[in-house]
Amino acid sequence: MAIIVQKYGGSSVADAERIKRVAERIVAARKAGHEVVVVVSAMGDTTDELLDLASQVSPVPPGRELDMLLTAGERISMALLAMAITNLGFEARSYTGSQAGVLTTSAHGRARIIDVTPGRLRGALDEGAIAIVAGFQGVSQDTKDITTLGRGGSDTTAVALAAALKADVCEIYTDVDGVFTADPRIVPNARKIDQVTYEEMLEMAACGAKVLMLRCVEYARRSRIPIHVRSSYSQKPGTMVTGAMEDLALEQALITGVAHDRSEAKITIVGVPDEPGIAAQIFQTVAGAEINLDMIVQNVSTEGTGRTDISFTLPKADGPTAMAALNKASDLIKFKTLLYDDHIGKVSLIGAGMRSHPGVAAKFFAALGQAGLNIEMISTSEIRVSVVCRDTDLDAAVRAVHDAFELGGDEEAVVYAGTGR
């Protein structure tokens, strides 16, 4: 008998029919003799509808109240799911994040899990019940106020509960069959990956692969919980995200896949004095505005001028804040101009195998060159190569790299609609 944590996203519970189908799937796992804990997101568009209501009463709703409002979404879906399971003859009890013991920081809208005290869940399992838990939410350890975890929060809830309950696996049900070698909407013959390491999955997530959020994979890696990403529409096995390199078989593929990201913008600071401490000044300014930078490139100093240019990428949503912070600091940084460009795309090749195969980066750049694509910025890690290009070139870049490394399968990938939270 195993302990299984299953997580279903918003599109999997979008209406009564889908909730009933998910209930059958949960009951099947219970019938197979497992102890089952289910984490569920809000139904389909509920969150957007609640946000719309909030905007009608207040232009800047306070974070505490916005969290109180949004958590009504999971309350509805989890109660309905528990009812549907009960109707199939199995006992199910729903728990809010607070009742499930999800203790967080008090940063409303982007709280982090501090601790999980799953006493009530353990009790429910001991009595033979299926426990249904609201994803995406918790309770502040300090203020006892209701909090939400921000984007990808339900996945993180699932992994955190799996860790606290020492579960055998955390199954993340989604609307795709697993993690693919590239986005099947761009590369029709993209192949489902059977197994991937936490490290590779972290790079994939950081580079724009949307199927799992970074913090959920981080949490799983720290607590050594295997994640099984799979489709709620089929019975096929999905992608297993497990242990570090050394745990995997030797025949591990050289390359995991190609990720892409359209969500970033680029800021270039032109004519910065080429002096020690200036780069630190710039990045302290941006970090002070609570913005996470991604790629950073500094040009060689233009001869004779004593000045250089520094470019970095950041989430588009943070662009205006960063520009304002830099403009405000112009006395300190003494740049000539600021350039803002939100028409960029990033393509990344990820694979633990490239650590021991030096030719990978060369082949990657060659593929882009042969496709006639211009490279604007480059960044690498031990198991990743990323470049920034024009956003209009992004799809072609993804296909060129995917083809060059022969990552494709024989059949076309199935693409479903919808997203979860």
Place this chain on the structure above:
Amino acid sequence: MAIIVQKYGGSSVADAERIKRVAERIVAARKAGHEVVVVVSAMGDTTDELLDLASQVSPVPPGRELDMLLTAGERISMALLAMAITNLGFEARSYTGSQAGVLTTSAHGRARIIDVTPGRLRGALDEGAIAIVAGFQGVSQDTKDITTLGRGGSDTTAVALAAALKADVCEIYTDVDGVFTADPRIVPNARKIDQVTYEEMLEMAACGAKVLMLRCVEYARRSRIPIHVRSSYSQKPGTMVTGAMEDLALEQALITGVAHDRSEAKITIVGVPDEPGIAAQIFQTVAGAEINLDMIVQNVSTEGTGRTDISFTLPKADGPTAMAALNKASDLIKFKTLLYDDHIGKVSLIGAGMRSHPGVAAKFFAALGQAGLNIEMISTSEIRVSVVCRDTDLDAAVRAVHDAFELGGDEEAVVYAGTGR
């Protein structure tokens, strides 16, 4: 500076515009220097929509999960109301029933309040904030599960919080101007009552006046909290429900008003043996099915037969259960037939003054007789006379009694649409 508890029903917060209007009203009380706690119901049709969803996933949803589901309704309205108040420049914090310290029995769907521990609310008031509390809900003292209080629950929440916080007044905002001498939809010149005792209000509520629920008035009487029933659409004072008889001025009106009730049915048990213990047997049978009886009438034994008929009224919704229970007990009760009649109406005249004026009942029956209306059952208390008639005669009966006691005012009452919970 007074402590004021305000309660707004579902129709008062049915959309963003109304929520903003209610927020202004709350802020006005805060600006006047009062400490304000607000109890709010779910928006408009939310509860019906959630019940509809529940019926789509399960024909008989478990009570625990139904309560979890329905409490999402107040969560939404209270968070939106807190946002709207914050937007007006005042601090507001919303609290679930559980957070507000509303401890209940564990009878899902009809929990009773055991205790209120308003520490967090008191803290919020001390810090100058307005506290918004979800009506209709609490947390089970034993199981720590979320509960709902059933019909009229939000009014009861408001009075319970007012008692726990030693509030000066509990204002119940509704869609009518107050308590009327009769339903203005039946009697156009019905008059708003300025002041009424708990005792009279209890009789009014028990006899079908819908503006306040029985248990809320009971709670207010026990804890001596004045209730001010008033309209959320106007600034006019409404009806004050206060102290017992002796606290009121001597010039108190003879009669409070006329109440009516269409929600009851009548069961007649024909040919019961006229023996000691049979009536007890009947009413134990019905009580065993957890049904509350209202009026009970036993005819004089038909001469020579040794048998009699017993009639009683009960909520229509309980009719089928009661009939089944009685049929099942036919061996014990030995009746001849059971008759079920759900085409009855009840009209009641209430007034503390009638205690010392013996002519009231006579005048009441005379008014009905002159209007040509047939009386089927009679029941009286110290401050009330009620009769059962055909449901088709009910409106005429209400008007006849209202006229006979000259209860009408000079102007027509304003009738608004909608109901609260």
